[in-house]
Amino acid sequence: MTRIAPARLLALAALLPLATTAMAQQKIEQQMSYEQFKASGLEKLSPTELANLNAWLAGKLEVETAKAVETVRQESGDDRRGLAAERESRDPVAASIAGAFTGFGKGRQFSLDNGQVWRQIDEVALSAKLDNPKVRLTPSLIGSAWYLAVEGYNTRAKVERVK
Template sequence: MNRFRALALAVAFTASAAAQAVEFSTLEERMSRAEFTAAGLQNLSPEQLKALNDWLRINGLAPGAPVARGKSGPNDVPEFYPEEEDRQVIESSIAGNLDGWLGKTSFKLENGQVWQQADSSRMTGLGLSSPAVRIRPTLLGNWLMYVDGCGCKPLPVRRIK
């Protein structure tokens, strides 16, 4: 049971960094099979897993976080990082000006990648010219974008190209 509590605390800590969105997704949807197994969640009974997911849902921890991977996910969104070792920090710059985001905003990077906002938060009036960004993977397979010169919290994003 201590492992269950430790996992729940780790999930709570990591998820609190992500902004809230509209829908809840279960751990099975959020994590790859390798992440799910590495966390030992396959050892939980269906009732225990349901209890953990219910706890996450009730406590409002990162609902709507990007869902799990595979060759394609819900809505046929391709998975760009199927292997854990490919989930490295990405450092680039926004191609052009960044005035802010309004929910589901897309960000084209100078390295050619395109990332989309994964929550519904809003930020306006930034007026940044080609700001440097760092995109880092989180424990549960999500991504957070840090924008230099923004002075704002990390933005949950997902890669779309």
């Protein structure tokens, strides 16, 4: 079986709603040939019945598309937050530092319990000695910067994702 890269799966998942929306906008009688439409017995439906069938199909298509997109996202396991990408997620990251935290300092790397690795890129300093502290990474309101904050401290360091 051919394995598709997680990034490609996510790209396909992003395009899937567009394709299904286009199909949902077409009525069933437009999607089938006249012969198929007649052979299925749909020409016997009243205009109201046909409209109800089209509405049901459109709703079903949306639900199934949403399920498929979510399945692809979960199976890919490709969390791109903080990495350079055309469509990276801007959702905050809540995690814990894996191991000891000795404070902020330019160039320090922080390995998180979710597998992500971030490096401090600004001059902010903080002295602390904590084991596995909870952290929150948030994107800037403007631009592509990310900031790491340690629970219990007001100081935030500007970081970039390494892994």
